[in-house]
Amino acid sequence: MDDGAVTQQCPGLALDQAVIDFFRGYFSTHQRTQKTIQAYKCDLHQFQTFAGKDLLLTFVTSDTIESWSADLKTKSYSPASVRRKIVALRVFIAYWLRKGIIKESPFWRVKLSYGRIEQLPRSLTEREMQALLSTARDGFASVENVDIEPPELTCSSSGYRALRNRVIVELLLATGMRIGELSGLTVSDYVSDEGALTVRGKGGVDRLAFVVDRFALSALHCYMKLRSGINAKNSALFLNQSGGKLSTQGMANLLLGLGRQAKLERHITPHMLRHTVATLLMRNGVDIRVVQEFLGHASIVTTQRYTHVSKEHLKSVLRRQHPSLRLSSSAQWRLALT
Numbered sequence: 001m002d003d004g005a006v007t008q009q010c011p012g013l014a015l016d017q018a019v020i021d022f023f024r025g026y027f028s029t030h031q032r033t034q035k036t037i038q039a040y041k042c043d044l045h046q047f048q049t050f051a052g053k054d055l056l057l058t059f060v061t062s063d064t065i066e067s068w069s070a071d072l073k074t075k076s077y078s079p080a081s082v083r084r085k086i087v088a089l090r091v092f093i094a095y096w097l098r099k100g101i102i103k104e105s106p107f108w109r110v111k112l113s114y115g116r117i118e119q120l121p122r123s124l125t126e127r128e129m130q131a132l133l134s135t136a137r138d139g140f141a142s143v144e145n146v147d148i149e150p151p152e153l154t155c156s157s158s159g160y161r162a163l164r165n166r167v168i169v170e171l172l173l174a175t176g177m178r179i180g181e182l183s184g185l186t187v188s189d190y191v192s193d194e195g196a197l198t199v200r201g202k203g204g205v206d207r208l209a210f211v212v213d214r215f216a217l218s219a220l221h222c223y224m225k226l227r228s229g230i231n232a233k234n235s236a237l238f239l240n241q242s243g244g245k246l247s248t249q250g251m252a253n254l255l256l257g258l259g260r261q262a263k264l265e266r267h268i269t270p271h272m273l274r275h276t277v278a279t280l281l282m283r284n285g286v287d288i289r290v291v292q293e294f295l296g297h298a299s300i301v302t303t304q305r306y307t308h309v310s311k312e313h314l315k316s317v318l319r320r321q322h323p324s325l326r327l328s329s330s331a332q333w334r335l336a337l338t
Contacts, residue, residue, distance in 0.1 A: 013101055015060070016053035019044050019092070026095050031204035035180060035248075043088035057096060062109040065089065069112050086112065123276040124268070129173070131262040136169040137215075139258075155230055155239040164238055164246075165254050167223045170216035171197075172255075172270060175209035176277040176295055178202075179270035183248045185237040190224055201296035282306045 013021075022044070027037055050068050051060065065086070072082045096102045124132070140162035154160070171182060181199045189198040195217050196208045211217045227237065236245035252270055259268035274295070281291050292303040 013057045013096075014053065015048050015051060015055045015057055018057045018096060018101075019048055022092055022095055025099075026091070033180060033184075033202075036202075039084070040088050040091075043085040044092055046085065047089055057101060058103075060093070060106055062106045065106055065110050066112065122266075122272060123279045124272055128262075128264055128266070128268075129276065131264060132258060132268065133169060133173065135258050135262040136166040140166045155232060155243050156241040160226060160230070160239075161241070163219070163223050163226060165258065167216075167219050168238065168251055168254065169258065169273075170213070170219050171209075171211065172273040173277060174211045174213045174216040175199075176274045177209055178274060178296075179248045179251055181296070182270075183238065183246060183251055186235040187224075187227060187237055188235065189237065190220075192221075192224070195220075199296065203298060205296065205298065207293065207296050278303075278306050 023037070023041070032040075047068055050071060051064055068089075069082060069086060072085060077085075090107055093102065093105055093107060097105050140159070168182065171177060172179075175197070177199060178201075181201060184200055185197060191198060191208065194208065194210065195212070196210045199207050199209045201207055211220055227239075230239065230243075232239055233243045234245060238246040238251070240246045240250055248270075255268055255270055255273075259266070278291060278295055281294065282288070288300065288303055288307065291306065292300050295303060297303045
């Protein structure tokens with residue numbers, strides 16, 4: 001019996017059962033990553049604990065939601081985290097509204113203030129980008145001359161790991177991929193004729209990530225040859241020392257290590273590289289629709305966040321270099337003499 005049949009027989013659906021049925025039903029028709037599903041579970045179970053698992057779904061009111069939001073703020077959750085949890089609850093409520101179990105959404109009367117939300121991580125400076133990339137390239141500099149079939153080649157070989165780390169940094173900067181997208185790549189995702197990778201983005205939407213930088217492309221070609229010589233247990237493009245898929249945390253750790261080697265003072269995260277690439281594209285005048293496709297944003301509204309960064313950069317440059325500033329300064333000097 002599916003969840004729809006169960007709930008139709010239980011108009012007084014308790015919150016704990018509603019959460020269970022939601023995961024059985026919603027995610028059977030909406031493709032999401034395991035990370036996203038786990039985040040939903042965490043957020044909804046947290047709400048369930050706050051409201052009471054025996055509370056009937058129909059008794060969830062706007063006051064319940066506002067009280068939970070206030071409780072989250074007392075626990076020092078960031079505005080962005082509170083908003084994410086409320087969004088998960090909103091999706092949950094909308095699901096049962098469509099099912100007819102809830103006749104009216106309590107969100108229609110909810111008024112919430114999240115406070116200031118930091119939309120985007122800070123980008124890397126040009127010096128930081130060069131230092132990080134140089135460190136990764138120095139770790140495995142001679143990719144053109146690599147021996148691709150040494151008899152002792154394994155995923156724990158220092159040569160393999162050095163080239164793997166270099167390619168990871170090269171691809172993050174060349175394609176602006178999310179770290180989860182990069183970790184999820186398989187060997188078959190490499191499209192050699194296009195010099196591209198098939199990326200599975202959010203919501204199960206695929207796109208091609210083109211590698212146009214010749215150094216990055218050269219490293220990727222060489223890595224694919226090296227990777228094909230490893231008899232791995234799975235088809236993941238990037239492997240850890242045990243032969244399994246290199247996780248997002250593993251990638252974040254190696255990036256942090258390269259940042260330390262490059263003597264960068266800031267804590268470098270994978271998403272900072274994505275933000276850096278997107279910001280530079282906007283500054284260089286790339287059409288916003290192209291940037292949207294490049295980043296894999298489902299909505300252009302998400303991409304428009306970068307136009308604010310671009311405008312701030314424009315104003316900063318104008319404040320330093322606009323010719324009227326020099327004219328004004330000269331005029332003030334002459335005025336002072338009169």
